Amino acid sequence: MASVLQNAGDETTCFRITHSNLKHHFNEMRFSLHSTVGATKERLWKNCGTAVDSMLLQLFDDNDKKIADMSEDSRPLGFYSPYDGYRIHILDLDPSSVTAGGWLEDTSLVEKFSISEDAYDKLDDTVRKFKERLISQNPSMSRPKITDDYMEDLAVNIKVGDRCEVDPGGKRGVVMFVGRAETLAPGFWVGVQYDEPIGKHDGMVKGKHYFSCPPLQGVMLRPDRVKVGDFPERDPFEEEEI
Template sequence: MADVPLQVISENSTSERRITPSWSITQLKRKLEPITGIPPSSQRISLKTASKESIPIEAADEDVVLLSNFPLSTYAELHVIDTRPASAKLNFNDTSGVEKYIMPPEEYEKKSDSVLAWKKAEKLGRFNPDAPSLEKAKIDAFELEVRSRGIEVGKRCRVGGDDTRRGEVKYVGEVKEIPGSIGAWVGVQLDEPVGKNDGSIGGTRYWGTESTLKHGVFVRPERVEVGEWPVLNDLEDMEEI
């Protein structure tokens, strides 16, 4: 009889396998051990057919009973249950004890089928011959934005057009702690503690002293509007009671 493709399903794996009907149940269990990680003596196998009927694959003498005695059908599901107690099972999802391999940079650079090799071939990122000029253009654009908006340390401002996010410009320049960023950032100390930091980022302090209150935020120049933005007084418009 021809081999039958079945879906072998266990707790730790699912894969398509070709099953030979002339195998005995014992042979099947031996072949399933390297696939499922379950010893033959601890396997409980059932066959789920297209009609969703679950048929146990078992017999009094599994050495002689062949799989041809069961209704094997193409792409039926062969479920393999591990009958061992939880304490006896191997945890294949625990990788804490697995030694991790890190490829040396010089070896990675020699590979021809890596992302790095693809970037080199396509002249992307730092391999783009125009990259330096493009980077300078971005830096110049941010500097122009700073000048045209009149952004200077000490000036009052608001952030993102939000009238409730008023504050004072405390820093203008690069912030190397922000990954992948180039060009000028504007550090603003907000009047209210609704910022992302206290004036420091990535261990570098740009203004002020350490505080549990987060008044600080770093934004690009286009989000800063300099002007006469006094500190809001929430009680100013309240009527006397």
């Protein structure tokens, strides 16, 4: 009994597809019941590689009982009264077929192309030379990858509780965090609470709280932008000299 029966007006059927030389099952494919066996072979050829002239299609029901050899190319699929879930099995009759031997699925059987370093260097338009041209145009691309110890030598001189000034701009505040930040790029970071609401957050960065401070007074910076020392809070009413 088919798993899904067509309605009387349904003119397409969904088949499972298997192949005599290929181990894996294809995705299910839907065909018009008006499509001929020959047209079905043409479509399957594009998916499996077996030549149309070397292909014999067999129809199985959803209990894997063979229904028929679909050997007449002019007959429509509807002639065989298939249901959704039926299986079309492709028999490849060509012993020298591209599907024979398993190499379409086992890449270890495919001969690999190799070339020496000297020969590769003499070629034009290689990926290596393309990268070299990019770096020559933009030397910053050759910068080494940032490591987990990036700027650690500067961070060791900064302590939580230190007063600080942040460049550029000379904004002042207090150090609230020093260390690596798992939600940010590798290396060391410094969390600062500004004296005024000129920051970006309350100490939470990308879902993780590194410190707590009032909203819009927190910021995370690289150590080279933070200078610690005697930096008292500025008097907000202090007027600039004219």
